[in-house]
Amino acid sequence: MNSNTFRMPVRRSAAAATVAALAVGPVLLAAPAAHATGGEGRATAVVLRAGLDVSLLGKTVNVPVRASLNEVKAPESENETALSVKVQGAEGGKPVDLLKADVATADATVDEKKAEGYVNLVKARVHVPGIPLLSLIEVEKVTSKALCEVGKKPVAQSNVLGHVTVFGKKTTLSAAGRTQVTVPDVGEVTLDLSRTSTTSRTAAATALELKVEVNPLKLGVAEVNGTVTLAEATCETPEGTAPTEKPTEKPTEKPTEKPTERPTQQPSVKPSDAGGIKTDNGGTTPTENLAETGGSSTTPYIAAGALALLVAGGGALAVTRSRARNRD
Numbered sequence: 001m002n003s004n005t006f007r008m009p010v011r012r013s014a015a016a017a018t019v020a021a022l023a024v025g026p027v028l029l030a031a032p033a034a035h036a037t038g039g040e041g042r043a044t045a046v047v048l049r050a051g052l053d054v055s056l057l058g059k060t061v062n063v064p065v066r067a068s069l070n071e072v073k074a075p076e077s078e079n080e081t082a083l084s085v086k087v088q089g090a091e092g093g094k095p096v097d098l099l100k101a102d103v104a105t106a107d108a109t110v111d112e113k114k115a116e117g118y119v120n121l122v123k124a125r126v127h128v129p130g131i132p133l134l135s136l137i138e139v140e141k142v143t144s145k146a147l148c149e150v151g152k153k154p155v156a157q158s159n160v161l162g163h164v165t166v167f168g169k170k171t172t173l174s175a176a177g178r179t180q181v182t183v184p185d186v187g188e189v190t191l192d193l194s195r196t197s198t199t200s201r202t203a204a205a206t207a208l209e210l211k212v213e214v215n216p217l218k219l220g221v222a223e224v225n226g227t228v229t230l231a232e233a234t235c236e237t238p239e240g241t242a243p244t245e246k247p248t249e250k251p252t253e254k255p256t257e258k259p260t261e262r263p264t265q266q267p268s269v270k271p272s273d274a275g276g277i278k279t280d281n282g283g284t285t286p287t288e289n290l291a292e293t294g295g296s297s298t299t300p301y302i303a304a305g306a307l308a309l310l311v312a313g314g315g316a317l318a319v320t321r322s323r324a325r326n327r328d
Helices: 002-028 299-327
Strands: 034-036 042-056 061-069 076-078 082-086 095-110 114-126 137-149 155-166 169-171 178-183 187-198 202-214 223-236 241-243
Touching (some): 042 137, 061 082, 114 202, 155 187, 169 178
Antiparallel strands (some): 042 095, 042 223, 076 095, 095 114, 114 137, 114 223, 137 155, 155 169
């Protein structure tokens, strides 16, 4: 009795806990909100970068020249059109104009969907120290673009438009990408045209890269070696927008089954109101076979036959005894 008394509250508590768990389950499995990581993208742009070593007076004086114009990293933009440097001992101590241009812009932008570097240079003239009256190179227009978009292959493009002049000599650039120009008593310049490269997430484009070897003995400068880069742009693809985690299965909105407080098992046979026995006058029939007690539908007939045999036997015994008395 005590066991039955305390069992029902336990069942009710378990059922209530199951209902609560099923109700909370879909909330716990809900997908988290997405977040942006566009700040991971990168972009750069530079109009001109110079790395030169200047040797003066029979290489007794070495002056390194490291300079750049409109070199920016995203998000930034510059549009300066001139770059001057001062090289001690060259050109009388006056500033050297490494670059002058009508237009010189550099833009670098990054957002959640893309990163882009872009350079535009129009009517540009590049000088090196020690040669004040002669341009190293003159170009009509050069552009470079590096574009890295989420979900797309990075793109790198560069163009050199119009004529190109090296040390005052009009030059036709090779479509293969490399051109060498030699000027007697002045020097040699090797030009790499439209250098581009891409990977799965990055791109880089350079319109012109010049390898400079200048030895103008008659102009008072011993030697100039180094590189000059025009219109360079790079980018790296942002990571984009994505959920931090994703559930493997979609939670159901409602529990598939509702627990009940009643036992799940039910009696296989329901007992009748009259005790399970039915007679000809309206009672109930047995719900199970009575073979275990020896009863069946032929039991009344067997009993009647046995009674008849008993009566017949009794009668025969009485007749036999009566005849025996008469003989005596």
